[in-house]
Amino acid sequence: MIQDSTFNIHRLRFDENYHPSDRTRLTTNFANLARGESRQENLRNVLQMIDNRFNDLARWDNPKGDRYSIELEIVTVEMDLAFAGARGSFPLIEVLYTTIIDKRDNKRIEGLAGNSFSSYVRDYDFSVLLPHYNKDKSEFSVPDNYGDLHGNLFKSVMNSSAYKKNFRKLPVICLSVSTNRTYHRTENQHPVLGVEYQQREFSLTDQYFEKMGMKVRYFMPANSVAPLAFYFFGDLLSDYSTLELISTISVMESFQKIYRPEIYNTNAAAADFFQPSLKYQDYSNTRIVYDREERTSWRPHRGNIRKSISSSRIIRFLNSGLPVTPPDPSKT
Numbered sequence: 001m002i003q004d005s006t007f008n009i010h011r012l013r014f015d016e017n018y019h020p021s022d023r024t025r026l027t028t029n030f031a032n033l034a035r036g037e038s039r040q041e042n043l044r045n046v047l048q049m050i051d052n053r054f055n056d057l058a059r060w061d062n063p064k065g066d067r068y069s070i071e072l073e074i075v076t077v078e079m080d081l082a083f084a085g086a087r088g089s090f091p092l093i094e095v096l097y098t099t100i101i102d103k104r105d106n107k108r109i110e111g112l113a114g115n116s117f118s119s120y121v122r123d124y125d126f127s128v129l130l131p132h133y134n135k136d137k138s139e140f141s142v143p144d145n146y147g148d149l150h151g152n153l154f155k156s157v158m159n160s161s162a163y164k165k166n167f168r169k170l171p172v173i174c175l176s177v178s179t180n181r182t183y184h185r186t187e188n189q190h191p192v193l194g195v196e197y198q199q200r201e202f203s204l205t206d207q208y209f210e211k212m213g214m215k216v217r218y219f220m221p222a223n224s225v226a227p228l229a230f231y232f233f234g235d236l237l238s239d240y241s242t243l244e245l246i247s248t249i250s251v252m253e254s255f256q257k258i259y260r261p262e263i264y265n266t267n268a269a270a271a272d273f274f275q276p277s278l279k280y281q282d283y284s285n286t287r288i289v290y291d292r293e294e295r296t297s298w299r300p301h302r303g304n305i306r307k308s309i310s311s312s313r314i315i316r317f318l319n320s321g322l323p324v325t326p327p328d329p330s331k332t
Helices: 029-033 039-057 120-133 150-158 161-166 204-211 244-261 292-296 300-307 312-319
Strands: 009-016 066-085 088-100 107-117 172-176 183-190 192-196 215-220 228-232
Touching: 009 088, 009 161, 009 215, 029 039, 039 066, 066 107, 066 161, 066 244, 066 292, 088 120, 088 150, 088 244, 107 120, 107 244, 120 150, 120 204, 150 204, 161 215, 172 244, 183 215, 204 228, 228 244
Parallel strands: 107 172
Antiparallel strands: 009 066, 066 088, 088 107, 172 228, 183 192, 192 215, 215 228
């Protein structure tokens, strides 16, 4: 049975002095940026990109474009496990939390949890389980219960007292759009999120996040070159303030320019009908040193960690007592 005390939250400042915690996956994007001879320059440049983008979107009462700055924390949610006479903790998910610094008024404004999203279980499902399930099959398919365990665990975190004590609102997660889908521009335009794009069929990632209780919409903010995918509970357009949404855009667009410049740092904006491609050549690299090959590798120790909790008895334990409905945004 999952107890309310099962989850613990750890927060680590992400700044130019950041060193990956032993709770962090070695190939997570943050750890990737924070190693090698260029680590501090990398981190300073990333943070400056984020601040510049935030001020670009928050232009009112900001004549010099330097009123705001963003502080970032890496939030790790650990799950306590007691099984077969032994106790331990499992690093379930990792997200970012933003704090907005208003330098003109000398105040700190709470931002949003979410933004980026990292999960051992999700990595296992996509990088190990799916390839194994589809081995020697002529057509790609997914298991009937694909994403159920991860989705129930995530919803359990959202309903936990640990999450509610740390964060005022449910998360907004902002990721790249899928290279396997075509998105079409609509007439709908939001003052912060920008122009809305839609697609006819959810991607596998969209379906996976739906199992987590989250909806998705796609927006291309002003001066962006490609839409971002926003995953959320409740109402994205009314549940979050202007500055909260700008904090998410500025952080995740900056990271995507580094991770996927072929989509988010191109020299031309997305067309009315847009299919993202990592083979697109007309793009510019940032000054950030980033090892994409390492990021996309599945390291053996990650598979071993997941294997260690994947026996039928532990899966029954994880599934027992988990809520199957999304958390209520009005009660966060």
